[in-house]
Amino acid sequence: MGQRVPEHFEQSDVRRAAEGDHAAFERLYREHVGRIHALCTRMVGSDVADDLTQEVFIRAWRKLDGFKGQSKFGTWLHRLAVNHVLSRRETIRRRESKQAFGEGILSRVVAPPRRSSGHALDLDRAVRRLPERARDVFVLFDVEGYSHDEIAEALGVSVGTSKSQLHRARMLMREQLD
Amino acid sequence: MTYKDNEHPEWTDRLSDFLDGGLDPETHAAFEAHLGECGSCRGVLEGLDEVRRRAAALGPIEPTRDLWAGIAATIRAPAAGAAEGATVIALPTAERARPDIGSRRSHRVSLSSMQLVAASLVLVVGSSLATLTLRSQSPTSTPPVAATGSEGVIMPAGTAAPPPADLALELSSLEQALAEARGVLDPNTVRILERNLSVIEQAIEDSHRALMQDPENAFLAEHLDRVYHRKLEYLREAARVVESAD
Ligand SMILES: [Zn+2]
Numbered sequence: 001m002g003q004r005v006p007e008h009f010e011q012s013d014v015r016r017a018a019e020g021d022h023a024a025f026e027r028l029y030r031e032h033v034g035r036i037h038a039l040c041t042r043m044v045g046s047d048v049a050d051d052l053t054q055e056v057f058i059r060a061w062r063k064l065d066g067f068k069g070q071s072k073f074g075t076w077l078h079r080l081a082v083n084h085v086l087s088r089r090e091t092i093r094r095r096e097s098k099q100a101f102g103e104g105i106l107s108r109v110v111a112p113p114r115r116s117s118g119h120a121l122d123l124d125r126a127v128r129r130l131p132e133r134a135r136d137v138f139v140l141f142d143v144e145g146y147s148h149d150e151i152a153e154a155l156g157v158s159v160g161t162s163k164s165q166l167h168r169a170r171m172l173m174r175e176q177l178d
Numbered sequence: 179m180t181y182k183d184n185e186h187p188e189w190t191d192r193l194s195d196f197l198d199g200g201l202d203p204e205t206h207a208a209f210e211a212h213l214g215e216c217g218s219c220r221g222v223l224e225g226l227d228e229v230r231r232r233a234a235a236l237g238p239i240e241p242t243r244d245l246w247a248g249i250a251a252t253i254r255a256p257a258a259g260a261a262e263g264a265t266v267i268a269l270p271t272a273e274r275a276r277p278d279i280g281s282r283r284s285h286r287v288s289l290s291s292m293q294l295v296a297a298s299l300v301l302v303v304g305s306s307l308a309t310l311t312l313r314s315q316s317p318t319s320t321p322p323v324a325a326t327g328s329e330g331v332i333m334p335a336g337t338a339a340p341p342p343a344d345l346a347l348e349l350s351s352l353e354q355a356l357a358e359a360r361g362v363l364d365p366n367t368v369r370i371l372e373r374n375l376s377v378i379e380q381a382i383e384d385s386h387r388a389l390m391q392d393p394e395n396a397f398l399a400e401h402l403d404r405v406y407h408r409k410l411e412y413l414r415e416a417a418r419v420v421e422s423a424d
Contacts, residue, residue, distance in 0.1 A: 022253065025253070033238075033240065033245065038237070041239050042236075042239075049239075050243065051373065053245055054248050057245075123236060143236050163194070163200065167193070167195070171226070174225035
């Protein structure tokens, strides 16, 4: 791959994983899964977050060759996750509207109690109730720390729209948390 | 849109910009002056700031089950995922093959990659479905017991719960039918089946384990029974989908 050997331990795992080392990739997975799963949960919902998280890591594995190390692996992975979530959401919506094959059964089988502090749980519930566009911007800006420029590009909207949706989201969140 | 106690929308509408430092210095100063004398706007600002601070403090959410086994199964069997342009059987949950997934292949997976999928299934699901695929010569139905000799990542050997007697026969014959159909199934479909079944198997496993710890608990016993019924429903539905795709 012609990459310089980095000092950072994680970067050496990235390099090993790109060469096909499953154990190195598993270490990367363990390190980052919580953040990726959180993104999926907040943007699309807990019922599909597991699937999406798996897809993100499978996709990352297949694209590792293209990761040149200009950014941190976590940053690269997270961006990949944002794009994946946005592009998959349409399919998921179609699937949900069809009352998908087995999904009802699955959701009745699996009712995982979320372990989380009450405070964070309330906030996450409020996030889930936001309108989709406002939620996207809120999660990406206030939770994940992306800039309006980056968000506007990812969502295909103007910077002004990103700003106004953020404000709308915060106002709605404020009402819900009162 | 109307907000509670939002007396000065011309100010409050830009309070997020103010908070995020997005105003030019002159406007920023004007905001500070207004906020100094307007309790209503100050209240809104404090609320927004609290939302912002709490959002920034939100942490990771760990999945409640281990997702690695499913990922490992897929990345260890690259051929199974590399089916761009495949004839996707119309399971509503089937995701369309994406353009960057891999090279073009015929719409039927080769035997060896099917065996890989099956092998990874033993790893992920530990279900008799995989066992049956590997022992497809044996027509006798086998109750769904975790495959012995599997790596037991998810299902440690000896913890598998036998299904209720009244369901065992139908479960195993449906599993066998699906195992036989597997050879002509699109890899995506296999993956979805595999994933969904692994969720169900995990639920069976979890409730069985809970029952072992508390064998007198009627609620847990009933729950386990219910999960087995769900599995049956799921397999019936899968079998219908597979049949209609023939
Ligand atoms: Zn005011």
